[in-house]
Amino acid sequence: MGKMHLNVGTIGHVDHGKTTLTSAITKVMAALHGGRARSLEQIDSTPEERMRGITINLAHVEYESMTRHYAHIDCPGHADYVKNMITGASQMDGAIVLVDGSQGAQEQTREHVLLAKQVGVKHVVVFVNKTDIADPELLELVVLEVQDLLAANGYEGSPVVKGSALQAIQAVDEGTALKVGPGKPGTSGDPRTIAIRELVEAMDTHFPDPQRDYAAPFLLPIEDVFTIEGRGTVVTGRVDRGVLPVGATVEIIGLTDDGKSRAVVVTGIQSFHKDRPEARAGENVGLLLRGVKRDEVVRGQVVSIPGSIQPHIEGEAELYILTAKEGGRHTPFGTGYAPQFFFGTTDVTGTLDVPGDIAQPGDHTRVNFRLQHAIAVEPGMRFSLREGKRTVGAGVILTVR
Numbered sequence: 001m002g003k004m005h006l007n008v009g010t011i012g013h014v015d016h017g018k019t020t021l022t023s024a025i026t027k028v029m030a031a032l033h034g035g036r037a038r039s040l041e042q043i044d045s046t047p048e049e050r051m052r053g054i055t056i057n058l059a060h061v062e063y064e065s066m067t068r069h070y071a072h073i074d075c076p077g078h079a080d081y082v083k084n085m086i087t088g089a090s091q092m093d094g095a096i097v098l099v100d101g102s103q104g105a106q107e108q109t110r111e112h113v114l115l116a117k118q119v120g121v122k123h124v125v126v127f128v129n130k131t132d133i134a135d136p137e138l139l140e141l142v143v144l145e146v147q148d149l150l151a152a153n154g155y156e157g158s159p160v161v162k163g164s165a166l167q168a169i170q171a172v173d174e175g176t177a178l179k180v181g182p183g184k185p186g187t188s189g190d191p192r193t194i195a196i197r198e199l200v201e202a203m204d205t206h207f208p209d210p211q212r213d214y215a216a217p218f219l220l221p222i223e224d225v226f227t228i229e230g231r232g233t234v235v236t237g238r239v240d241r242g243v244l245p246v247g248a249t250v251e252i253i254g255l256t257d258d259g260k261s262r263a264v265v266v267t268g269i270q271s272f273h274k275d276r277p278e279a280r281a282g283e284n285v286g287l288l289l290r291g292v293k294r295d296e297v298v299r300g301q302v303v304s305i306p307g308s309i310q311p312h313i314e315g316e317a318e319l320y321i322l323t324a325k326e327g328g329r330h331t332p333f334g335t336g337y338a339p340q341f342f343f344g345t346t347d348v349t350g351t352l353d354v355p356g357d358i359a360q361p362g363d364h365t366r367v368n369f370r371l372q373h374a375i376a377v378e379p380g381m382r383f384s385l386r387e388g389k390r391t392v393g394a395g396v397i398l399t400v401r
């Protein structure tokens, strides 16, 4: 068995040392466990990536701990963090909240922590940086303040590690990182690297292994519909979560004119052209539906356990509005604006209610929305907004009504 893989990233205020810490982790872990050390310059010269039409600068680096393989994202600018979190370009299993110990939490620290919570980052660890220049008494206040900020956002009990990312890099560059004496990892070697090892140990223990959700109620977004001669109608897609046995009763939800869903029995399950006794999270399957005609189901509906998910018409979302340079609008819009919403395989028209009644290209803002048809949306789901063929925004659902 290979090492467990996790996606993580640094978040926090500009100039607090996120890129320096990212480089320090790669260097210290490369010295301990192999892999590539990355300099600041390598991390900061990040290529532009396009995600649903949105330009995001994301630096991907990798490193290994004793037990895990981490893919780590560091964004150069504040706007990149906001876009990354809203679009889910990198879905983080855990985040490192970095705070400059000589400054304390700042505006972007708060904003990133709030966004992380909104988009479903479940666990964070804290690195209080720049201990080499921070006043020790102030440092203790900074730790307390960060713990308060995290608790206020539902991240109570997150581990806090203090250290200097810059000094850890210096230790590696001077070749002293591996002066390892006896003792457990994290307590030996050049003292300037200890904080980095403690941080990675905190990630190893505080971020749980990501798991396919087999226990949750079954959910399958329908990607395609076809007919098997003599057997009936089959819907296909990738199982989002849960396990479904043949013979189970399911509901087909969303995109109906009356907003009602219908219950049907799954009489057969296929995966890779083989009959199967059940469909499991992560698998691509076809479900044979009893008594359903070809034109009674459509791409964009979801198959779920009755009562486990509700179609919704209204809710709140966090939205990023593309700039003209990103292919978005040239002009702002206000309340009443009605673009197309694309949720995975579903598209539907919806109306936006904008705070202050104006949203500019480049803004990110919390909006209320109302869809033309009820669909199975849940908090944490991502969508894009389009006008004709043009993508004008990206969002994540915060609440539904």
Ligand code: GDP
Residues within 6 Å of the ligand: 012, 013, 014, 015, 016, 017, 018, 019, 020, 021, 129, 130, 131, 132, 133, 163, 164, 165, 166, 167
């Ligand atoms: P980012 O904007 O959060 O990615 O911050 P950077 O990693 O680019 O660092 C911003 C500045 O802080 C740079 O001048 C770094 O050299 C400096 N810096 C980073 N970590 C430390 C540290 O531990 N101690 C000191 N004294 N400076 C640091």
Ligand code: MG
Residues within 6 Å of the ligand: 018, 019, 020, 075, 076
């Ligand atoms: Mg940076």
